[in-house]
Amino acid sequence: MTTLRFEHGTVHAETDAAEADTALADLPNVEVDPRSGGFRAPAMYYADLRDALVAAGIDFEDRIAPVVDSDRSLSTTYDLRSYQRDALDSWLDADSRGVVELPTGAGKTVLAVAAMAAHSVPTLVVVPTIDLQDQWLRELETEFDVPVGRFGGGEQTQESITVSTYDSAYLRADDVGGDFGLVVFDEVHHLGGEGYQDIPRFLAAPARLGLTATFERPDGEHERVAELVGRRLYRLDVDDLAGDHLADYEVRRVEVELTAAEREAYDEAQSTFVNYLRSSGLSMQSGSDYQKLVMRSGTDPRARKALLAKQRARDVMMNSEAKVDKLARLLARHREDRVIIFTASTDLVYRISRRFLVPPITNETGTKERREILARFRDGTYDTVVAANVLDEGVDVPDANVGILLSGSGSEREFTQRLGRILRPKSDGSTATLYELVSVETAEERVADRRR
DNA sequence: TTGACTCAACATCCTTTGCTACAA
DNA sequence: TTGTAGGTTTCCATGTTGAGTCA
Known part of the structure; x- marks a missing residue:
């Protein structure tokens, strides 16, 4: 019997039939595991393995799929606004994977609650701060009337709904990543951070919902977020809701x-910076050019002086x-x-x-x-x-x-x-x-x- | 349990002109 | 001729957070 298991942030397929080997061998991101003789992939590809086995008509035992307790299916009393309903439908139509971008105050939590009720599977909600974690806990306990677990803030309790900080999720994902069928990333743009990208990799949850008011990142890492959680499916900005659901x-x-003294200080510092750029042939067209200067400043005293001058200039103009x-x-x-x-x-x-x-x-x-x-x-x-x-x-x-x-x-x-x-x-x-x-x-x- | 502390991680940090090498 | 990318085993400073440790 072919078996799917979650192991340390990966999904492991133990196969005993040539048909199963054939079905899995050509999947991208799946590799032969020489030690076990089976196949292994980062947990985020669990759904791909499962679907390939189903498509090939292979009987398999799935030890990852979270058990759905029909007596504890979730329901919500929220009445969604039209745009929230549209966003939810877009997400459900996209195989329950993707990002919804809505401005602050547009009711992203309500949307997530509706998504959780639609799936009624064990769910992990990941948030950036303890303060937000408290808010989510209050909201979810009130809405669903079930115990809600918590990873972070000095507590490590797991329930069928668990709210975690990004930091705790990073620490726990390779351990509990097989226990959830849905993961909600609040302020999902944080997943662009290099370390945090391991969180969605180590989670098997096939359903993924990212919420943010500002999806795109200046470093372009939102592309990576789209690979890990799903593409941006729905977007409204402040002007779409101002005057209606948000204030005009x-x-x-x-x-x-600037005062005369400030002007003098600013011009002096700024020209130190600009003169260095000219003399060193550095152009400043993007953040990466600035990064070059920062790196250079580690070894070049003139670059360091220029950088410190730029900071003085910033201080003057901003304060x-x-x-x-x-x-x-x-x-x-x-x-x-x-x-x-x-x-x-x-x-x-x-x-x-x-x-x-x-x-x-x-x-x-x-x-x-x-x-x-x-x-x-x-x-x-x-x-x-x-x-x-x-x-x-x-x-x-x-x-x-x-x-x-x-x-x-x-x-x-x-x-x-x-x-x-x-x-x-x-x-x-x-x-x-x-x-x-x-x-x-x-x-x-x-x-x-x-x-x- | 609380508070003070350290540590690691993440985010921002950007000029007004135009280099050099290489691929299409 | 035109368009594009550009080395490195990081990392100037400041602001912010969560986790962990210890008293």
Whole structure:
């Protein structure tokens, strides 16, 4: 009898008939295992092996397929919105493999719950942060009324529905990868990271759903994600839902001038950088060109000096005094509003916090304190918070109607996530506003263009 | 159980002009 | 002539997170 087993992140086919050998031998990604005499492939190809055996009419014992308990089939009370239904149908039509891209606040969790109910198989949900893990646990326990396991945050309990962090999934996938029939990757763009790519490889789950608001990655690794989880099947962006399921919004670019001293410092540092590029023949057309410079800086003192100068220039343009002055005027204008201030540096967060007496949140803010601040922001005790990159993703941030980008990277993802923080529909139907402060005649103008 | 700490991993980091070698 | 890719056994700094360890 031919048998399929899960072993350490792989699927192993033990065969005892020539027909089975023939059916498996030509499959891509499947190799002969000289030790066992059978065939072996990364667990992600489990469905290919199974389908090949079925197609060849071969009787086999499948020790991987998760047992479906008919008494515990999942059902959901959610009423899907039309676009959620369309996204779900696209996914089901694509053999339950693929990525759905929806903006923050569009109800990706609801879609995942519907997908889980549609399959009713043991499911692993993978999320990037403990905070998101808590949210998913609450949601799933409420919706399905079944125990939900947890990998991460100091706990390792497995249930037919288990929510894991990416880090714990990485540590456990080669062990438990054969136990799930469906895997949901929340914020699936994280799978572009080199190490995390092993997670979907080590999982046998034939059904795979990726959720994200920003699928494409500047490094192109979303192509890899598509190979591991499935291609992007459905996509809506903020503008498709604004005014209907999300708040209407406007983005206002506010240009600020550097002070004379800042201008001098910026020009000096920037010209050190540019002069080095000219003299060394380096062109800067992409991130990989920048990477070349970084590598060179490990051995070439001039390259290192140029790189440090570039960082000084960035500091000046992103943290200029003029921006803080402009911020004062914006805060005065929006005294009645709920405001989140975003920066790219923790120093600036604390500077603003001290000057405007606004609670700061950075990576240095402990979990307990962070929750307290957000709770007070939620209940209205605070009407403004200032954060570095902490609130961009993976945190349940209370709604605001004004966002102020004091500084940020050229990342489209970061911009989209920050915009998403102010787009929850307003009870009075009012428009959300995102201010983008840009130092004129600096590289920040290009940075701001790039992220849009 | 909690908090402080270390560690590893991941993400961003980008000019305004135009080199060199090689394949089609 | 035109188009395209470009070496390396990584990795300047900063921000952020989760896991693990220890007191």
